[in-house]
Amino acid sequence: MKFKKFLLPFMAGALALGLAACGDDDKKAKEETSKTETTNEEVAQEPTKEEQAAFEEMQKKLVEQQVDKNEIVAIVNEEELKGEExxxxxxxxxxxxxQMGQDPTSKEATEQIKEQxxxxxxxxxxILQKAKEADIEVSSSEIDEEYKAYEEQFGGKEAMEEALKSQNxxxxxxxxEIIVESLLFEKYIEKVAPAExxxxxxxxxxxxxIAAQSKEAGQELPPLKEISGEIESVLAQEQQQKLVATHIEELKEAAKIEFKI
Structure with a gap:
């Protein structure tokens, strides 16, 4: 599932990951069924015992990096952030x-992931605290519009309901909760860090x-006029990310932050 925001409240991000996984699973299941019905030429290969053992060991190490869901991990301006988040x-x-081919379970990566x-x-x-303080309003029509976008991405109301059910x-x-915070977040970013x-x-x-880089890789870019709009969006996003990073540092200087783990 794709979101147009480049930085999201963790709840929206979690929903995106969870629902996307459900969508991917359904898609894969349909694809496998189709393959089975149409051809027997390709047979899915089962992982070897070694591969399965390595996968299970990796999952065990990833879970070990988690904390108790009720444990307070940090306090930001008197707001407690817990292990579930x-x-x-x-x-x-x-x-x-x-996805980048890195091992998240190495000693160095474990500390890096915790800090990040x-x-x-x-x-x-x-950001969310300031957005709520700024009296930014989110209308019911905006919420409904965002929800409809979710439904469309999942192929309709029933598919969306099933995906939500799988996430309790x-x-x-x-x-x-999630859509309102996501819209508040987005509106605040647009207000304090508008990209020129x-x-x-x-x-x-x-x-x-990028044309020079593509040429070195033996590829050719489409003409500038065909992708200028996309480039403009990329540049605007890069500029906004820098502005947001600067704004966050300013907020941190004025905030009371206490880490508990």
């Missing part, structure tokens, strides 16, 4: 490292840089 972000970061998880939690909490969640909880439109010169420079 920590573990959600932790699993996301672990997954990202694995706490930092992410604190950053998101500070209902539509009301999704709307009133990239100039033609900046777009051309970026295009020339």
């Amino acid at each position: 920590y573990n959600t972000v932790l699993m996301s970061i672990q997954g990202q490292m694995q 998880t706490l930092d992410t939690l604190v950053n998101q909490t500070l 969640m209902d539509a009301k909880t999704l709307k009133e 439109k990239a100039t033609e010169k900046e777009i051309e420079k970026y295009y020339d840089e």
